[in-house]
Amino acid sequence: MSKQAHWETVYREKCEDELSWHQEAPAVSIELLELAGLQDGVSVIDIGAGTSRITDALLTRGIGDITVLDMSEAAIEATRARLGEAGSGVTWIVGDVTRWEPARQYDIWHDRAVFHFLVTPEDRAAYIARLTRSLPSGGHAVIATFALDGPEKCSGLPVIRYAPQTLADTLGAGFELIAERQHSHQTPWGSTQAFQYSLFRKT
Numbered sequence: 001m002s003k004q005a006h007w008e009t010v011y012r013e014k015c016e017d018e019l020s021w022h023q024e025a026p027a028v029s030i031e032l033l034e035l036a037g038l039q040d041g042v043s044v045i046d047i048g049a050g051t052s053r054i055t056d057a058l059l060t061r062g063i064g065d066i067t068v069l070d071m072s073e074a075a076i077e078a079t080r081a082r083l084g085e086a087g088s089g090v091t092w093i094v095g096d097v098t099r100w101e102p103a104r105q106y107d108i109w110h111d112r113a114v115f116h117f118l119v120t121p122e123d124r125a126a127y128i129a130r131l132t133r134s135l136p137s138g139g140h141a142v143i144a145t146f147a148l149d150g151p152e153k154c155s156g157l158p159v160i161r162y163a164p165q166t167l168a169d170t171l172g173a174g175f176e177l178i179a180e181r182q183h184s185h186q187t188p189w190g191s192t193q194a195f196q197y198s199l200f201r202k203t
């Protein structure tokens with residue numbers, strides 16, 4: 001099964017309570033987005049957004065320039081339906097972050113639990129190329145992955161686990177690590193998963 005078909009099946013067949021990564025309030029993401037300068041007038045792209053509540057939180061804070069990208073059309077449809085009229089100004093992109101061609105730049109890039117699925121050097125290089133093109137110098141990226149003591153798989157797929165510094169090493173010299181958080185995520189069924197959240201500034 002292709003990756004796209006995998007994620008399409010996940011979102012068509014499972015409810016949110018069956019998704020290990022589901023969280024009602026993306027508190028750590030918002031904390032780091034605020035450190036990155038989240039305020040009226042900034043543009044934000046959420047990579048591999050799934051059905052995350054990030055967009056809801058951004059809209060609540062008055063952010064008007066929001067782009068949501070995911071390879072699953074079902075996930076995008078579900079989020080659009082949930083937001084209704086409130087999401088009418090959001091730009092929705094169904095696409096693979098390793099193949100998508102960004103047509104503009106964003107002040108802030110957010111990715112929770114997507115980069116860690118890129119297990120080949122080619123996919124990581126393609127992601128980093130798009131991240132680099134999407135941010136102006138001084139732009140910020142919040143990237144959350146499973147931590148070194150986190151699970152080895154997510155949604156049945158292998159992942160690469162990171163510490164903030166190993167993630168910084170992977171992104172390369174073009175990105176400066178400026179803040180980091182460890183977070184123990186509680187799944188909807190009460191188990192815990194160790195995440196790291198890193199905030200980078202494009203140099």
Ligand SMILES: C[S@@+](CC[C@H](N)C(=O)[O-])C[C@H]1O[C@@H](n2cnc3c(N)ncnc32)[C@H](O)[C@@H]1O
Binds near residue numbers: 007095096097111117
């Ligand atoms: C574990 S979920 C995390 C969803 C969301 N970021 C959150 O925190 O709730 C991973 C998401 O990344 C998406 N995804 C995986 N690989 C992707 C890729 N190469 N390009 C775009 N989206 C991808 C999946 O469809 C899924 O929605």
